[in-house]
Amino acid sequence: MTQSPSGQVAAPAAPEAPSGPLTGVWADLVGQSEAVTILRRAVAGGLHAMTHAWLVTGPPGSGRSNAARAFAAALQCPDGGCGTCRECRSALSGAHPDVTLVRTEKLSIGVDEVRDLVRKAAMSPTMGRYQVIVIEDADRITTQGADALLKSIEEPPPRTVWILCAPTADDVIVTIRSRCRQVGMRTPADADVVRLLINRDGADPAMAEYAARAAQGHIGRAKALARSEESRAARRTVLQVPSRLADLDAALTIAAELVDTATDEAKKVTDVLDDREKKELQEALGYGTKGARPRSAAAALKSLTDQQTARAKRLRRDALDRSLTELTTWYRDILAVQTGAVELDAASAAPGEGRVPGLINTDMRDEIGAAAGASTPERTLACIDAILACREALMHNVAEVLAVEAMLVRLSGLGR
Numbered sequence: 001m002t003q004s005p006s007g008q009v010a011a012p013a014a015p016e017a018p019s020g021p022l023t024g025v026w027a028d029l030v031g032q033s034e035a036v037t038i039l040r041r042a043v044a045g046g047l048h049a050m051t052h053a054w055l056v057t058g059p060p061g062s063g064r065s066n067a068a069r070a071f072a073a074a075l076q077c078p079d080g081g082c083g084t085c086r087e088c089r090s091a092l093s094g095a096h097p098d099v100t101l102v103r104t105e106k107l108s109i110g111v112d113e114v115r116d117l118v119r120k121a122a123m124s125p126t127m128g129r130y131q132v133i134v135i136e137d138a139d140r141i142t143t144q145g146a147d148a149l150l151k152s153i154e155e156p157p158p159r160t161v162w163i164l165c166a167p168t169a170d171d172v173i174v175t176i177r178s179r180c181r182q183v184g185m186r187t188p189a190d191a192d193v194v195r196l197l198i199n200r201d202g203a204d205p206a207m208a209e210y211a212a213r214a215a216q217g218h219i220g221r222a223k224a225l226a227r228s229e230e231s232r233a234a235r236r237t238v239l240q241v242p243s244r245l246a247d248l249d250a251a252l253t254i255a256a257e258l259v260d261t262a263t264d265e266a267k268k269v270t271d272v273l274d275d276r277e278k279k280e281l282q283e284a285l286g287y288g289t290k291g292a293r294p295r296s297a298a299a300a301l302k303s304l305t306d307q308q309t310a311r312a313k314r315l316r317r318d319a320l321d322r323s324l325t326e327l328t329t330w331y332r333d334i335l336a337v338q339t340g341a342v343e344l345d346a347a348s349a350a351p352g353e354g355r356v357p358g359l360i361n362t363d364m365r366d367e368i369g370a371a372a373g374a375s376t377p378e379r380t381l382a383c384i385d386a387i388l389a390c391r392e393a394l395m396h397n398v399a400e401v402l403a404v405e406a407m408l409v410r411l412s413g414l415g416r
Contacts, residue, residue, distance in 0.1 A: 024083035031188030058185025061218025138164035139171035187217035245412035262319035
């Protein structure tokens with residue numbers, strides 16, 4: 001803080017964005033120069049100036065978890081996050097003894113897990129400069145868990161740093177977020193995502209452009225679309241749903257298909273994890289060895305089964321939500337044409353390829369134009385509202401099939 005000639009105290013200067021492209025552990029944080037500047041300055045300030053509790057927020061796909069991991073690595077790196085030294089590599093991979101990375105597949109993070117983290121946070125670092133605890137899903141901490149975390153955040157050991165991540169600050173219990181320094185991530189621009197896919201992943205420029213536009217700033221989704229024909233095919237299938245809604249039977253059939261697809265996607269992840277976790281628990285409980293099994297074995301196995309069921313539910317609903325997001329882009333494009341925000345006859349953004357500036361689904365230009373002419377903006381808005389209502393119903397634990405059926409009936413116009 002500085003004092004002006006008039007005696008008023010001037011606000012501190014806004015942090016300057018890093019000059020040139022981001023490098024080292026920060027290289028993948030495209031479009032986040034302001035957030036990176038704040039985190040870099042915190043690293044450079046050293047122990048005497050360190051804030052010991054951070055909350056990194058940003059929309060899905062913005063890179064908030066990557067930012068937290070990069071920050072943790074930079075805190076341990078002698079060069080502030082070079083990305084190549086042993087400290088950086090081990091911190092980013094989760095192998096550093098003084099960096100704890102927490103990412104849950106469950107619906108919540110309970111008090112017992114938080115207490116374990118608090119005990120870890122109280123330890124002095126063994127190799128690094130700090131004891132760093134990264135919780136990638138801080139919005140899933142229960143009220144009891146927040147109570148257990150509160151004291152450690154209020155009065156942390158001098159070399160402990162908590163880094164919490166959540167979509168928004170409001171998603172985190174107020175007693176926790178009020179004691180954290182907040183750093184906001186933004187949705188990266190398509191051009192930034194395109195450059196990342198080309199430079200980091202070696203994507204073809206045309207494919208990178210398609211993936212970035214379709215993913216709408218979600219870097220992980222853009223990477224999947226650029227690399228996987230299966231992901232692109234699944235997206236096309238979702239975008240074809242509106243054209244298949246001929247009657248009630250079709251709506252019910254498609255609802256079952258969407259839920260089944262989400263279930264299969266979740267199973268690809270959970271089957272391997274479930275088997276491994278069960279075997280590890282059985283070994284820990286003495287299964288397959290001589291001697292009596294602990295009396296707590298049945299309870300431990302039941303607890304594991306409950307956790308695995310909750311994880312499968314979360315992954316299934318995440319997969320369904322991706323489909324709903326894709327479906328929203330279809331109606332968004334239609335509304336953009338109907339309201340004149342996008343001109344289908346405008347000059348092509350990429351000559352010779354039929355792309356239209358402003359459209360998300362540029363490869364479906366003709367279908368979008370036909371659908372826009374066959375409906376009204378009011379009807380299109382009603383369809384978008386139906387998708388939002390479905391997402392909200394899923395958040396409130398309405399059965400997936402029922403929620404999706406209700407949405408598709410409304411999209412088909414049968415529910416008007």
